[in-house]
Amino acid sequence: MIKRITIDKLRPKMYVSDLNCDWIPHHNMPKEGRVPNQALIEELKRRGIKEVYIDTERGIDEEDALSQKEVESENQNKLNKAAKGYMDPAGSVSVEEELFKANKLHDKAKGIMSDVLTDVKFGRPLETEAFDDLADGMIDSVMRNHNALACLGRIRQKDNYLMEHSINLAVLMGIFAKSMKIDRETMHQTMVGALLHDIGKIMIPDDILHKPGKLDNNEFARIKQHVVFSRELLKKTPGIHPLTVDVAAQHHERIDGSGYPEGLTGCQICREGKMVAITDVYDAITADRCYHKGLAPTAALKKLLEWSGSHLEESLVHKFIRSMGIYPVGSLVMMESERLAVVIEASEKDQSRPIVKIIYHSRLKQFIPAQVIDLSKATSQDSIKNSVDPDKWRIKVSDFLS
Structure with missing residues (x-):
């Protein structure tokens, strides 16, 4: 057992x-x-x-000791409790409308991130104007309908983790900040910090950064230096706001002092530093890497709850969950009708009843014509039974999001 x-x-x-x-x-x-x-x-x-x-x-x-089954039940109860209350409206337009603009913005972000990673690698100065413009565009998209960029964040390629993780982190921080009603300027600096938080990894040798096996002590020490590299690069770059530096410098700090590079505790970490620690862990554990398989979004939220109070700020973890929904965009869920569906938009009224795209019949073991259903409407005759692992069903969720 x-x-x-x-x-x-x-x-x-x-x-x-x-x-x-x-x-x-x-x-x-x-x-x-x-x-x-x-x-x-x-x-x-x-x-x-x-x-x-x-x-x-x-x-x-x-x-x-609790059995794994008892822990799972405990985590589910915590998740249900954390998600109580209404979500803020997704935005002023539908996710379908926003996806066109979000796709262009996402492609632009990948181009900018690719260019800056190359520039830093060859010792060229960091150009901040492009990131200010990108952050403004992301904020506008998040405000119109944050589910569009959230959808695109679930479309990943293993070989582009550093670039895609930085973009995803900025999107998650935008959604989180929007939910907390943080002012636009703070939101902007926080998202720029998220975009640039891992820029120091360019200074880490690829054979260490992408090593599939266990790191030795020297390699682990080298990896941890990326935060210092990011912090120092941003501090000496003209036009970078101090909050942007703090977000990059504190994304691996933990409230119990177990983080790095400074081992900060509690109030020594700024609010945005605690927020980015949560979003960074969430995005990292939901991604497939050379050294681990990513968790499903709902399973990842339960892990955040399991680690909250000790490593992550509990009240902020609860607020992050409310901003994402208990079935985040990109989750694969089993319906009571034995059909599988992809969550494409959260519900403002009831987090357990999001908007889903029905795609597969589990009993018949075959794909079926896609059908979008708003489970929060009184006319809906179906409901979610639980979140499931896409790999078990050999379903590539990203094929049904864009």
Whole structure:
């Protein structure tokens, strides 16, 4: 049986099935294995790990612990509680209308990001005007209907992670800031910071940055330096706002001091730094990488809740979930009718009843003509049973979003 225990209950000869630490990007610890000695446990504590999952069939048991099934039920209850209340209106236009403009903006963003990554790699100065213009365009799109850019953020290519992650992070920060009614200027500087937060990774050798296996201690130390590189590059760039620097500098800080590069805690991290920590983890754990398979959006939200209060600011995690919905755009869901659907837009009235595109019949095991249904309408005869893994059904969700 798989159980979750606190780190204080971990003992030698237990078998760890999951370190539960994907809130530490690029961590250099094995995901699972038998605990050989107390020294390893002390090292895990030093890294800030608070809870792990153990396999009681492969190692020593712990009676006073929740089973994985009980944890899942607990996380679902937390998700339902976090999502209570109405969502803000998506915007003034339909997602279909906004998708045309959003596609052009997304392509423009990829071009700008590609150019700046090349410029920095060859030591050329950072041109800020393009990012100011891009951030303004993104804010306008988010205000018109944030679901359009959110849809495009679910269309990923493994080889372009650095570029796409930076764009996605800016979009997520825009949606988050809009939901919190943050003023436009702060929203702008925060989104520029999100676009440029990982610019320092250009200074990290590719064989370390894209290594599929476990990093050694020296490689992990090199990876963590990317935040310092980003911070220093932005600080010396004319026209960059201090908040933009803070967003880039604090995206790996954690409220319990377990983050990097400074090990800041609580109020030492600015509000936007805490926000970008949440969105950065969310986007990272939902992406397929060379070293891990991405989680479904709803599963990722549950992980944020599991890590909140210790590593991530709990109240902000709840606000982020309300901004995204419990079934974020791009989620694949099983309907009560045994059909599968892709979530294409959240509902302002009821987060459990978004707008979906029906695409597949699970019992017949075949694709069916696509049908868009607003589940919040009284005329709807169907509802969502649960979120499912697209890989299990061999469905490429991105094919049904653009």
